[in-house]
Amino acid sequence: MNVDEALKARVSIRAFKPDAVSEAQVRDILDVARYAPSGGNLQPWKVIAVAGDARQEVLDIAKANLPGHIGERFIYPADLWEPYRSRRFKVGEDMYALLGVPRDNKMGRLQQFARNYEFFGAPVGLFIVIDERMGYGQWAHLGMFMQSIALAATERGLATCMQEAWATLRTPLKAHFGLEEQEMIYCAIALGYADMSAPVNALRSDRAPVDEIATFKGF
Template sequence: MNAPNTRPSEPVSTVVRDPDSVDAAIESRFSARAFLQRAVPRETIEHLLRVASRAPSGTNTQPWKVYVLQGAARDSLVQKVCAAHDALAADPALAAEYREEYDYYPEKWVSPYIDRRRACGWGLYGALGIGKTDKARMHAQHQRNFRFFDAPVGMMFTIDRILGRGSLLDYGMFLQNIMVAARARGLHTCPQAAWNGFAKIVLPHIGAGADEMLVCGMALGYADESAPENHFRTEREPVEAFTHWLA
């Protein structure tokens, strides 16, 4: 039997003895939006990244590059981007300066995707008691992204621009591995595309090279169980709604 917390030497013959725990780690993952000020040991973060690196990637290209922010490095990035976010709200004309480098969302929204997006947004705001006309509170809640929702650990993920779109698919599997492995250790996460528009601030701050593109950020820590936003859950379509069986 393999020792705990070590990678099996023979994956082909490895038996997953507790499949329910694997399912629980996946199914209990959600985007936590409030964290406790409880430190996460570096060795724990390193373990999560080591496990996540077993994600598949086309021809084993392993396109991920990770920057872990804690302490002063985290706090100073928060200050910079929150200031830019406030300035953008005050002068929408600045939007031209803060553009995402790749299209995370479609230019034109259609059903059913726009319906799910709206249900997600208004469901979260409803849990927080934010009304549709309360622009100030909407802005403040959106800015919570740029505070990593108070998580003590922020991560930024970049990719070499020379790589193709398939590498972003590989990257998604790497990110999911981090989030599932985190759940196995009592941690929660929030993957964050919100940072992408502020890449011109983020990339120099983390010391990324000129050939790197920001993929997303992620908050990591211990979720605040008392926060109402952490009890909001998005719906999932039933298997029969998205599956076609062919024989």
């Protein structure tokens, strides 16, 4: 698989097979993802990988603490504006349409959302940790690292879903993992083998064409 193929093949997977992923496989992925670039080569990322009992412990923490609390680092800006508002709306509607859960079935939608806190059945969860003294630049660099993890996983036949949903559980997870005072969990990544028989995994999100996102000058 080349890089272009991996970029297009990586999609968010929201139903996984129970098949185990070994520590060696996770280490192998992180061993290449760590080559992601970061300003000043700060490498402002840390990872906590959970599987087995350690995975079950965080699932239990989720059950005991949901819905949790996002704090002041909101996932989206308030009153999202166009074109972002419509993009967010559409991907959500497309996903629930595949699942056959209409808008007025609030409980059905909530139940699907709650699957986040089971890693959608993935056997491995990766928690991405940053030092909260870092600025927006370093948060962007975290994204490079996370996409590198996703692409490396894709090349190895594994699938991922980024999960900022876990951010609402930052506080109890920080205590659970015994993080240092300034460390915080940004996001999780579910990692495992895709269950392609699950309807939700047929979701393919739109992308704006190049001419909508780029301006070319001086060519």
